[in-house]
Amino acid sequence: MLNHIHQWRTLRFPLKTLILNPLTSLIFTKPSPANPTDPVLEIITAFKRNHLFDSHCVLSLVPSLNSLQVDQILDNLGVEDPESAIKFFNLLRNEYEFRHSWVSQFVIAHVLARKRRLKELRSFLQQMLQEEGSGSAPSLSELLWNRFRAWESSGVVWDMLAFVYSRSEMVHDALFVLAKMKDLKIQASILTYNSLLYNLRHTGIMWDVYDEIKASRTPQSEHTNSILIDGLCRQSLLQEAVAFLRENEGKHFGPCVASFNTLMLRCCKMGYVDVAKSFFCMMFKYGLLPDAYSYNILIHGLCIAGSMEEALEFSDDMERHGVEPDVVTYNILAKGFRLLGMMNGAWKIIRKMLLNGLNPDTVTYTILICGHCQTGNIEEGFKLREEMLSQGFQLNDISYSVLLSSLCKMGRVGEALSLLHEMESIGLKPDLITYSILIHGLCKQGDVQKAIQLYNKMCLKRIFPNAHAHSAILLGLSEKGTLLEARNFFDALTKGDLMEDIILYNIMIYRYAKLDKIGESVQLYKQIIEKGITLSIVTFNSLIYGFCKCRKLAEARTWLDTIKAHGLVPNAATYTTLMNALCEEGNICGMFEVLNEMEARVVQPTNVTYTVIIKGLCKQKEATRISPIT
Structure with missing residues (x-):
C-alpha cells in the first residue's frame, strides 16, 4: 500500500506545481469525466466502514478531490463520525501535504472541543493562527459565526480562539474575538481574560478587561488579582497596587502569596527593602505562608542593599518555617558576598549548599568566577572554569566576558583571543560586550590593525559597535597610527548624522x-x-x-567665558592648564589670578595644581610664598 501511495505522489500528483499555480483553486486534479463515481459519497462510506486504508479503489479517488469536496467530507464526518474526520484531515495534511481550508480546520476544532481534547485544540488553533497571522480575527470570526453557530461546543472554540490569539501576542485580534463573543452572548473563560490581562498589564487597557470580567460575572481566579497588582507595579503605581490589595481583602480570591511576592519584588527593585519586609510580615497576618520565592525576593533585596547579616538571618528563618533554601537562595547569598568583594563569605555559602545536598549550577560557577576576577585572582577563576567543564557545565556569555576582561586588563590579550575562539567553537555567539572588551584590549596594547579586523568581523555578523568600540579604535589610531588614518575613520563614523x-x-x-x-x-x-x-x-x-x-x-x-555661555562649569583641569601656560610664560600674577577665580568658584585644586604653583614660584625664586596658599 505504501508503495502504491509513493508511486501516486511522485508520478501523478505534482504537488508544488498545483499549490503554486494561482489560476486554480483546486489542490488535487479534477476527476476524469469518464469516472461516474461520486468521490465524496464513496470516501464518506469507506470511512464509516473503516475501509479507507486498505482499499486501493478509495485511495485512487483522493487525487480527484478539490477543496470544496474535502470540506463536504469533513463536514459530514465531523457530525456523523468525528474520529474518522480527524483521521481523514490528518491523512491529507500529513501524507499529501494538503492545505486545508478554514472550514475544514474549524470542523476539526469543533470535533476536538466536543471531545474535550482541549490541549490538542489549543495546539491545533496555534498552528492555524501562526499560518494566518495578525489581523485574521475579523475573517475567522465571520466564518465561525456564519458556518458553525449551531455546532455543539461552538462556545469552547470561540473562547479558545481568543485565548490562543492572546497567548500568541496578537492582542488586537484577541480583543476583536472577545468583543464578538460579547455581542453573541458567548461567555469567555477566566483563563482567556487572565491571558489578556497579562499581555495588557503595562497599559491602562487592563482596567477595561477587568471591568468586563466583573460585568460578565466570570468567576475570578487568584491569578487575576496577582496580574493586576503586577501591572500596577510595572506602571510604578505602587500605592494603587496596595489599595487594590486591600480592596480585595475578605473576598473569595483575596490576597495570595503571588500578590505579595509581586509587591515585594517591585519594592526591592525600587530600593524600598524595608517596605518589602513589611509586606512579608503582612502575609502572616492574612494567614499566608511565604514560599521559597518570597524569601528569595527579600534576601536578594537585602543583598543588593549590602545588608548581608540580615539576609543570612532571613535564610535561617526560612529553614525554621519549614521552607527549604534552594540553589537560587544560595546563589543570591553568594552573589551578595561577591558584590562586597568578600569571596570568603561566598565560599562559606557554597560549602553550606553542598552540606545540604545541593549541587552548584552554571549560575553558581559564574558568580564565583566573576568574584575572583573582580578581586584580581584570575588564576582561581580559570581553575573554576576547568572544574565547571569537568562537571559537564558549559560556560555562559557572562563567564567568558569576565575572563576576557580580566585577561585584557592584565595585558594578556593573546590568551583573551584564544578564549574567544574557544567560545565560538562551543557554539556561543560573542556579543557586543565581548567584542568591545577585546577591541579595547588590542588598542590599549597598540595592536590597532588587529582591533580593526575584529571590528570588521563584528560588523559582518551584524553586531553594531557601540561608542566604546568606536572610541577605542579612534584613540588607538590617533596614538599608534597616523593622523590621516584616524581622521578617515572619524569621518566615516560622523558622516551625516550617523554618529x-x-x-x-x-x-x-x-x-x-x-x-x-x-x-x-x-x-x-x-x-x-x-x-x-x-x-x-x-x-x-x-x-x-x-x-x-x-x-x-x-x-x-x-x-x-565660552564655557560659561554653554552652561558648563570649568573644572580643575581647565584652570590648571591655563595656570601652567602662564607659569611657563613667567606670568606669576596671571597664574594667581586664575587660582583666585578657581577658588571663588569653589573648584578644589588638585595635586597637579599645587605642583604648577610651586614650579612657578621656584622659577621666580619666590618659594617663600608657598605657605600662604597651602
Whole structure:
C-alpha cells in the first residue's frame, strides 16, 4: 500500500506545481469525466466502514478531490463520525501535504472541543493562527459565526480562539474575538481574560478587561488579582497596587502569596527593602505562608542593599518555617558576598549548599568566577572554569566576558583571543560586550590593525559597535597610527548624522591640539555646534590646551567665558592648564589670578595644581610664598 501511495505522489500528483499555480483553486486534479463515481459519497462510506486504508479503489479517488469536496467530507464526518474526520484531515495534511481550508480546520476544532481534547485544540488553533497571522480575527470570526453557530461546543472554540490569539501576542485580534463573543452572548473563560490581562498589564487597557470580567460575572481566579497588582507595579503605581490589595481583602480570591511576592519584588527593585519586609510580615497576618520565592525576593533585596547579616538571618528563618533554601537562595547569598568583594563569605555559602545536598549550577560557577576576577585572582577563576567543564557545565556569555576582561586588563590579550575562539567553537555567539572588551584590549596594547579586523568581523555578523568600540579604535589610531588614518575613520563614523558622539570629537580635537593643529580643532568645534551635539567640559579643556600650547594665551583665556555661555562649569583641569601656560610664560600674577577665580568658584585644586604653583614660584625664586596658599 505504501508503495502504491509513493508511486501516486511522485508520478501523478505534482504537488508544488498545483499549490503554486494561482489560476486554480483546486489542490488535487479534477476527476476524469469518464469516472461516474461520486468521490465524496464513496470516501464518506469507506470511512464509516473503516475501509479507507486498505482499499486501493478509495485511495485512487483522493487525487480527484478539490477543496470544496474535502470540506463536504469533513463536514459530514465531523457530525456523523468525528474520529474518522480527524483521521481523514490528518491523512491529507500529513501524507499529501494538503492545505486545508478554514472550514475544514474549524470542523476539526469543533470535533476536538466536543471531545474535550482541549490541549490538542489549543495546539491545533496555534498552528492555524501562526499560518494566518495578525489581523485574521475579523475573517475567522465571520466564518465561525456564519458556518458553525449551531455546532455543539461552538462556545469552547470561540473562547479558545481568543485565548490562543492572546497567548500568541496578537492582542488586537484577541480583543476583536472577545468583543464578538460579547455581542453573541458567548461567555469567555477566566483563563482567556487572565491571558489578556497579562499581555495588557503595562497599559491602562487592563482596567477595561477587568471591568468586563466583573460585568460578565466570570468567576475570578487568584491569578487575576496577582496580574493586576503586577501591572500596577510595572506602571510604578505602587500605592494603587496596595489599595487594590486591600480592596480585595475578605473576598473569595483575596490576597495570595503571588500578590505579595509581586509587591515585594517591585519594592526591592525600587530600593524600598524595608517596605518589602513589611509586606512579608503582612502575609502572616492574612494567614499566608511565604514560599521559597518570597524569601528569595527579600534576601536578594537585602543583598543588593549590602545588608548581608540580615539576609543570612532571613535564610535561617526560612529553614525554621519549614521552607527549604534552594540553589537560587544560595546563589543570591553568594552573589551578595561577591558584590562586597568578600569571596570568603561566598565560599562559606557554597560549602553550606553542598552540606545540604545541593549541587552548584552554571549560575553558581559564574558568580564565583566573576568574584575572583573582580578581586584580581584570575588564576582561581580559570581553575573554576576547568572544574565547571569537568562537571559537564558549559560556560555562559557572562563567564567568558569576565575572563576576557580580566585577561585584557592584565595585558594578556593573546590568551583573551584564544578564549574567544574557544567560545565560538562551543557554539556561543560573542556579543557586543565581548567584542568591545577585546577591541579595547588590542588598542590599549597598540595592536590597532588587529582591533580593526575584529571590528570588521563584528560588523559582518551584524553586531553594531557601540561608542566604546568606536572610541577605542579612534584613540588607538590617533596614538599608534597616523593622523590621516584616524581622521578617515572619524569621518566615516560622523558622516551625516550617523554618529553624534561627543567622545569621538573630543579625541580628534585633543589629538589636533597636541600636534599644534589648533585650527583643525576649532573647525571640529564649529561642526559640533552646527550638528547640535551637546558639548562637554573635555571639549573646552582640549581647546584651551591647544591654544596654550601654541602660546595664544589671550585666546585661551577667552574660552573660559565660552564655557560659561554653554552652561558648563570649568573644572580643575581647565584652570590648571591655563595656570601652567602662564607659569611657563613667567606670568606669576596671571597664574594667581586664575587660582583666585578657581577658588571663588569653589573648584578644589588638585595635586597637579599645587605642583604648577610651586614650579612657578621656584622659577621666580619666590618659594617663600608657598605657605600662604597651602
